[in-house]
Amino acid sequence: MRYLPHTREDIAVMLQAVGLESMDALFSAIPDDCGRRDIPDLPEPLTEWELDEHMAALSGNGAVTGHHDNPHMVFLGAGRYEHFIPETISYLLGRSEFTTAYTPYQPEMSQGTLQAIYEYQTLTARLLGLDAANASLYDGASALAEALLMATRITRKKKVALSGLVHPHYRQVVQTYLRPSGIEIVDLPYLSNGTTDTSALGAMEDLAGVAVQSPNFWGCIEGLAEIGDMCEKSGTLFITVFTEPLAYALFKNPGDQGAHIACGEGQSLGIPRWFGGPGLGMFACRSQYMRNMPGRLVGQTEDKQGRRGFVLTLATREQHIRREKATSNICTNSSLCALMAAMYMASLGGTGIRELARLNYDKAAYLKGALQRAGFRIPFESPCFNEFVVEFPPGFKATYDRLLRRNIVAGLPLDPWYPELKHHYLLCVTETRTRSHMDAFVEEVTS
Amino acid sequence: MSKPLAPTGLNMNEPLLWEMDKPGRTAFSMPRHDVPSAPLHDDLAGDGPDFPDLNEMGVIRHYTRLSQWNFGVDTGMYPLGSCTMKYNPKINEKVSRLKGFAALHPMLPALMTQGALRLMAELERFLAEITAMDAVSLQPAAGAQGELAGMLLIHAYLKSLGVKRSKIIIPDTAHGTNPASAALCGYRPVRVTSGEKGILTPHAVSEVMDEDTAGIMITNPNTLGLFEENIKEIARIVHGKGGQVYCDGANMNAVMGMVHMGNSGVDVLHLNLHKTFSAPHGGGGPGAGPVCVANHLAPFLPVPRIVVKDGVYHLSEAFPQSVGRLHSFLGNFGVMIKAYAYILSMGAEGLKKASQLAVLNANYLKEKLKTVLHLPYDRPCMHECVFSDKFQRDQKITTLDMAKRLMDFGFHPPTIYFPLVVDGAIMIEPTETESLEEIDRFVEAFRIVTREASESPDLLRGSPKRCRVARLDETLAARRPCLMG
Numbered sequence: 001m002r003y004l005p006h007t008r009e010d011i012a013v014m015l016q017a018v019g020l021e022s023m024d025a026l027f028s029a030i031p032d033d034c035g036r037r038d039i040p041d042l043p044e045p046l047t048e049w050e051l052d053e054h055m056a057a058l059s060g061n062g063a064v065t066g067h068h069d070n071p072h073m074v075f076l077g078a079g080r081y082e083h084f085i086p087e088t089i090s091y092l093l094g095r096s097e098f099t100t101a102y103t104p105y106q107p108e109m110s111q112g113t114l115q116a117i118y119e120y121q122t123l124t125a126r127l128l129g130l131d132a133a134n135a136s137l138y139d140g141a142s143a144l145a146e147a148l149l150m151a152t153r154i155t156r157k158k159k160v161a162l163s164g165l166v167h168p169h170y171r172q173v174v175q176t177y178l179r180p181s182g183i184e185i186v187d188l189p190y191l192s193n194g195t196t197d198t199s200a201l202g203a204m205e206d207l208a209g210v211a212v213q214s215p216n217f218w219g220c221i222e223g224l225a226e227i228g229d230m231c232e233k234s235g236t237l238f239i240t241v242f243t244e245p246l247a248y249a250l251f252k253n254p255g256d257q258g259a260h261i262a263c264g265e266g267q268s269l270g271i272p273r274w275f276g277g278p279g280l281g282m283f284a285c286r287s288q289y290m291r292n293m294p295g296r297l298v299g300q301t302e303d304k305q306g307r308r309g310f311v312l313t314l315a316t317r318e319q320h321i322r323r324e325k326a327t328s329n330i331c332t333n334s335s336l337c338a339l340m341a342a343m344y345m346a347s348l349g350g351t352g353i354r355e356l357a358r359l360n361y362d363k364a365a366y367l368k369g370a371l372q373r374a375g376f377r378i379p380f381e382s383p384c385f386n387e388f389v390v391e392f393p394p395g396f397k398a399t400y401d402r403l404l405r406r407n408i409v410a411g412l413p414l415d416p417w418y419p420e421l422k423h424h425y426l427l428c429v430t431e432t433r434t435r436s437h438m439d440a441f442v443e444e445v446t447s
Numbered sequence: 448m449s450k451p452l453a454p455t456g457l458n459m460n461e462p463l464l465w466e467m468d469k470p471g472r473t474a475f476s477m478p479r480h481d482v483p484s485a486p487l488h489d490d491l492a493g494d495g496p497d498f499p500d501l502n503e504m505g506v507i508r509h510y511t512r513l514s515q516w517n518f519g520v521d522t523g524m525y526p527l528g529s530c531t532m533k534y535n536p537k538i539n540e541k542v543s544r545l546k547g548f549a550a551l552h553p554m555l556p557a558l559m560t561q562g563a564l565r566l567m568a569e570l571e572r573f574l575a576e577i578t579a580m581d582a583v584s585l586q587p588a589a590g591a592q593g594e595l596a597g598m599l600l601i602h603a604y605l606k607s608l609g610v611k612r613s614k615i616i617i618p619d620t621a622h623g624t625n626p627a628s629a630a631l632c633g634y635r636p637v638r639v640t641s642g643e644k645g646i647l648t649p650h651a652v653s654e655v656m657d658e659d660t661a662g663i664m665i666t667n668p669n670t671l672g673l674f675e676e677n678i679k680e681i682a683r684i685v686h687g688k689g690g691q692v693y694c695d696g697a698n699m700n701a702v703m704g705m706v707h708m709g710n711s712g713v714d715v716l717h718l719n720l721h722k723t724f725s726a727p728h729g730g731g732g733p734g735a736g737p738v739c740v741a742n743h744l745a746p747f748l749p750v751p752r753i754v755v756k757d758g759v760y761h762l763s764e765a766f767p768q769s770v771g772r773l774h775s776f777l778g779n780f781g782v783m784i785k786a787y788a789y790i791l792s793m794g795a796e797g798l799k800k801a802s803q804l805a806v807l808n809a810n811y812l813k814e815k816l817k818t819v820l821h822l823p824y825d826r827p828c829m830h831e832c833v834f835s836d837k838f839q840r841d842q843k844i845t846t847l848d849m850a851k852r853l854m855d856f857g858f859h860p861p862t863i864y865f866p867l868v869v870d871g872a873i874m875i876e877p878t879e880t881e882s883l884e885e886i887d888r889f890v891e892a893f894r895i896v897t898r899e900a901s902e903s904p905d906l907l908r909g910s911p912k913r914c915r916v917a918r919l920d921e922t923l924a925a926r927r928p929c930l931m932g
């Protein structure tokens with residue numbers, strides 16, 4: 001096996017050095033009744049070339065755009081977004097000094113990771129309009145759960161409010177994380193314009209935090225500033241969640257609208273969709289809450305000769321020091337994805353990211369307008385970014401299925417989560433869709 | 448050592464990204480603006496982020512130079528204990544980036560993702576086979592989330608029996624994530640001390656196990672690199688009082704396909720695909736921490752689960768007893784691909800061989816170093832061995848000093864100051880992919896370092912000398928936190 005360097009002679013030399021007769025003797029500590037005599041039932045090992053072929057075949061039927069043998073047109077967003085990723089990023093990820101390193105526990109040997117993550121934290125904090133970002137969490141959903149837990153720690157209150165327009169999967173994950181601690185979750189309903197109904201908030205005094213997603217699950221931009229004001233008055237922590245951070249290159253960012261914490265998914269910043277993971281849990285807060293943050297933090301410092309350098313810092317929040325009193329149990333995070341996001345943000349730059357966000361906005365507006373003109377209803381009038389809901393006529397399911405057979409995915413049906421929204425579909429358009437794609441799509445759904 | 452592995456080389460200075468900003472540059476090929484500009488309300492529009500503008504080569508050089516300040520498994524031996532820094536096969540990287548995987552949307556109709564679902568279903572089965580457990584969920588995003596999943600499973604299972612308990616037993620050798628994960632699930636950790644041999648005794652467990660204790664979290668092989676020989680008896684005690692046994696399987700690299708976890712009394716176990724199954728650690732992640740369970744816990748596994756009907760794979764949430772969802776989607780599929788590719792490349796015999804060689808390497812290294820480093824538990828070890836700085840204390844040389852000096856020889860230091868039960872711990876895990884010659888070089892370097900400790904201790908205190916930076920001031924970083932520029 002090419003991954004194993006030992007020759008028969010090496011093994012003999014080493015066994016002799018440890019004073020044993022056989023490899024089996026190395027395992028004498030395993031009691032007979034814990035060991036096993038059978039061999040696990042696994043396929044015969046494959047050569048590199050067989051593996052390559054097998055994986056190509058397995059991946060071959062995946063419905064993706066731009067796949068030469070099997071091209072699809074997928075209008076799905078809902079937490080995973082199709083964006084162009086510069087070749088530079090995959091090329092740089094081939095730098096295995098980054099990929100094959102561990103968490104930078106030994107800073108003198110890990111300045112590459114550390115500076116890159118410090119830069120990621122900086123760009124993230126700037127994008128979200130907050131003071132401090134961590135080095136990443138697993139994904140958007142667990143980032144939200146961590147934010148809510150953090151709010152309960154800071155306020156010592158055991159109730160949180162969650163918008164019904166937060167991604168349904170995120171709401172499920174929040175329940176999983178919060179249920180054992182006995183934290184009460186209040187669901188906020190929605191208004192007919194497609195945004196969260198926050199009217200009940202005023203009467204809730206014992207809230208640790210309020211979490212609202214913007215752009216929300218239906219793609220609508222929420223009135224964050226107003227919620228921020230309400231929270232400021234009531235001493236409730238305002239958590240802004242997102243699944244599409246690119247929107248903040250065009251719209252006001254969470255921090256400017258009163259968010260104490262902003263968290264969510266960073267996949268759209270240069271990370272492939274990968275069937276849903278790995279993604280990137282982004283997390284930022286105001287500086288006064290820094291010591292309550294979950295996850296790793298990279299900080300700037302100096303070496304013995306006064307040169308700039310970076311280290312993991314404020315570790316006393318973390319599990320390896322604080323154990324059960326830690327701010328989170330997270331250890332391994334999503335560092336390489338954070339690196340990809342940093343490379344992506346650096347590639348776009350301030351000028352490019354505005355332009356790209358505008359392009360997404362304009363494209364979505366174009367398709368929305370075209371569908372509206374074709375006679376379909378746009379039920380929620382609030383402004384959106386690159387996703388929106390369309391109400392198709394009853395019986396559209398047959399059209400949807402016909403389109404699937406023609407390799408077109410006409411968005412995501414919403415009724416599994418919102419049974420009242422029959423024939424409502426969530427559609428997403430990014431810079432990857434050309435005008436002619438969209439025209440062709442409108443033609444397909446109307447024919 | 449005739450030739451140190453780390454001579455001083457050409458090493459470029461590189462500023463922070465925003466120190467190179469020149470507005471108007473770009474490294475992005477902007478798609479055509481082929482639609483009209485839509486109106487945008489002024490109230491909504493923001494200023495956009497203050498990002499630096501760079502061009503494409505600027506970005507490439509920046510990250511290429513940063514990468515040169517880093518050390519990875521591909522650079523050299525990285526014997527970080529408890530982290531299993533084995534070689535990360537390159538073919539696995541390639542196949543994980545195949546377009547049909549990398550560009551796949553997780554909410555597509557199942558018929559359009561059959562290959563990916565099949566991969567996951569097969570990987571679940573492979574992991575069940577390797578551990579001899581009954582059912583698997585691949586959803587947890589890393590080891591700690593696997594631990595949380597395990598705690599939630601135990602909580603849900605006990606609840607289904609009408610039982611509510613408040614404590615969990617955790618040995619003093621446990622990784623910090625164990626108590627943190629248990630606490631997230633509302634359990635209060637009760638500490639047990641490992642016995643003289645570095646493993647838990649049934650007696651110690653029976654003293655604390657009671658009817659208010661949900662079970663035990665036991666790491667096997669443990670963080671001292673020792674097999675918990677009494678696991679079966681301990682499980683009997685825990686089960687006898689109505690508790691469940693959680694095994695932290697982060698150290699599975701020592702025993703792939705060699706231990707029958709089910710027969711050992713384990714009810715639930717997590718694996719770290721980013722350690723044992725060769726997925727790279729990415730400088731901190733992403734990982735994947737699947738949980739493997741015995742049949743009685745299977746109904747509680749996270750949803751969605753993969754089910755097969757008439758030869759077609761589907762995702763199903765129809766498991767009313769499930770602990771719920773843990774991840775935004777299905778877990779870290781990109782990492783699963785690499786583990787799957789690794790298992791297919793190794794086969795059952797290959798995995799067993801890998802474990803054997805990992806254990807052989809650790810024992811060999813232990814024999815070679817124990818004359819110069821204090822070995823608190825002088826017993827045959829599994830995949831790693833734990834020394835301490837006791838012999839060097841007379842010279843006032845610490846584990847940290849030796850770790851830093853090792854860098855000058857071109858080796859990544861071992862894990863230090865963990866496990867907590869060994870004062871000044873030096874935890875070395877060579878893994879099976881290091882050759883005899885490489886281990887000999889490491890041993891020799893470490894021997895030189897211990898000699899220097901008595902002959903020229905200041906050399907150690909002033910190390911590292913050959914890295915990009917000298918020793919960094921961590922106290923300063925924590926006292927005046929500067930987390931963004």
Ligand SMILES: Cc1ncc(COP(=O)(O)O)c(C=O)c1O
Nearest residue numbers: 331332529589590591622624697
């Ligand atoms: C013994 C042990 N348990 C659990 C973990 C946690 O795993 P992860 O970092 O993937 O969350 C680790 C990893 O550091 C470990 O070494």
